[in-house]
Amino acid sequence: MNAWLESWSGLWLLEPRWLLLWLGLPLALLARRRSRPAAVDFAPLALYDAAAPRSWRERLRAPLVACEVLGLATAIFALARPVERVRTPREVPGLEILLCLDRSSSMRADDLEARRTRREVAIDAATRFIAARGDDRIGLLAFARYADLLCPPTRDHAALVGALRAVQPVEADGPEDATGIGAAIASAARRLSARPSAEQGRPSRLAILFTDGEENVALSGAEGEISPTAAAQLCAREGIKVYAIAAGSGRRGAEGQWIELDVRALEELARRTGGRAFRARRAADVDQIFRAIDRLERAELEAPEWRSLDRATPFLLAALALLLCAHGAPLVVRRVLP
Numbered sequence: 001m002n003a004w005l006e007s008w009s010g011l012w013l014l015e016p017r018w019l020l021l022w023l024g025l026p027l028a029l030l031a032r033r034r035s036r037p038a039a040v041d042f043a044p045l046a047l048y049d050a051a052a053p054r055s056w057r058e059r060l061r062a063p064l065v066a067c068e069v070l071g072l073a074t075a076i077f078a079l080a081r082p083v084e085r086v087r088t089p090r091e092v093p094g095l096e097i098l099l100c101l102d103r104s105s106s107m108r109a110d111d112l113e114a115r116r117t118r119r120e121v122a123i124d125a126a127t128r129f130i131a132a133r134g135d136d137r138i139g140l141l142a143f144a145r146y147a148d149l150l151c152p153p154t155r156d157h158a159a160l161v162g163a164l165r166a167v168q169p170v171e172a173d174g175p176e177d178a179t180g181i182g183a184a185i186a187s188a189a190r191r192l193s194a195r196p197s198a199e200q201g202r203p204s205r206l207a208i209l210f211t212d213g214e215e216n217v218a219l220s221g222a223e224g225e226i227s228p229t230a231a232a233q234l235c236a237r238e239g240i241k242v243y244a245i246a247a248g249s250g251r252r253g254a255e256g257q258w259i260e261l262d263v264r265a266l267e268e269l270a271r272r273t274g275g276r277a278f279r280a281r282r283a284a285d286v287d288q289i290f291r292a293i294d295r296l297e298r299a300e301l302e303a304p305e306w307r308s309l310d311r312a313t314p315f316l317l318a319a320l321a322l323l324l325c326a327h328g329a330p331l332v333v334r335r336v337l338p
Contacts (some may be wrong), residue, residue: 014081021076071318082312084309097153099126099139099140099141100211101142102179103170105144106118108169113283125283130160144177145183147188183217186234192207192240206241206242206297209244215227
């Protein structure tokens with residue numbers, strides 16, 4: 001009964017046994033009808049109907065009986081204590097995520113998939129990742145030699161995707177055409193450290209780095225240069241996890257020889273922060289990696305809580321109105337003598 005009632009009306013009965021009284025309503029009506037005082041014999045009904053129309057009292061008898069029955073049935077339903085089960089709203093514990101996208105000129109290479117550049121593969125996979133993370137605040141940082149925050153962490157994912165698709169590689173061999181991984185991660189750490197941390201009862205924070213190269217900016221150890229190791233220490237201190245994606249099959253050296261991408265620095269960077277490093281040689285690998293990160297960084301959903309709202313009062317008021325109508329209407333209708 002409860003399951004059917006909830007699916008039909010959204011109500012739940014705390015005391016459904018009271019509904020057994022409904023079975024007694026027909027018996028009560030029958031007993032009252034049989035206990036009426038005997039009527040005085042009068043002229044045949046056909047002659048009476050022909051001589052005078054029926055009174056209002058006669059015309060209202062059936063509707064008033066129906067009104068009384070409905071009022072009693074409604075009162076019994078109120079005694080069954082109908083309640084509405086309402087799900088308690090909870091704030092989903094989303095994450096603070098910063099996507100760090102490499103925009104060096106090598107992102108124009110199409111070795112991950114024919115007719116699609118590394119940039120396009122990365123953007124498409126990241127867009128699908130964003131679509132699956134509706135409860136997270138996600139931002140975008142693009143980097144080559146320098147790092148630029150293009151979109152702070154936000155739940156406005158449409159604006160984020162617009163900024164993501166607008167990212168273009170820098171000019172080849174230009175002044176910005178380099179790969180400053182340490183500077184990018186350090187910048188991400190500074191941005192995310194300004195966000196509330198998990199220890200404050202707020203979402204945890206992480207950076208996802210997508211690059212097709214190796215650190216080639218912080219090599220001399222000059223002042224102002226930030227190595228990936230130093231950036232990893234900063235992230236570890238702030239409780240920021242880093243996932244690193246190394247994409248592409250490698251690069252051409254100065255003498256034309258093929259150089260395989262060295263991912264050891266990225267692996268160390270991820271390890272120090274509690275994250276992971278991934279290697280992607282095909283477009284399908286990039287999609288699988290983003291899906292893996294999505295699975296790894298899912299907050300556990302707690303069991304939903306419900307509370308019951310009393311809904312008996314409206315039924316009691318309706319029952320009272322129906323019974324007043326059933327028993328009060330005859331008092332205001334002028335009695336007609338036979």
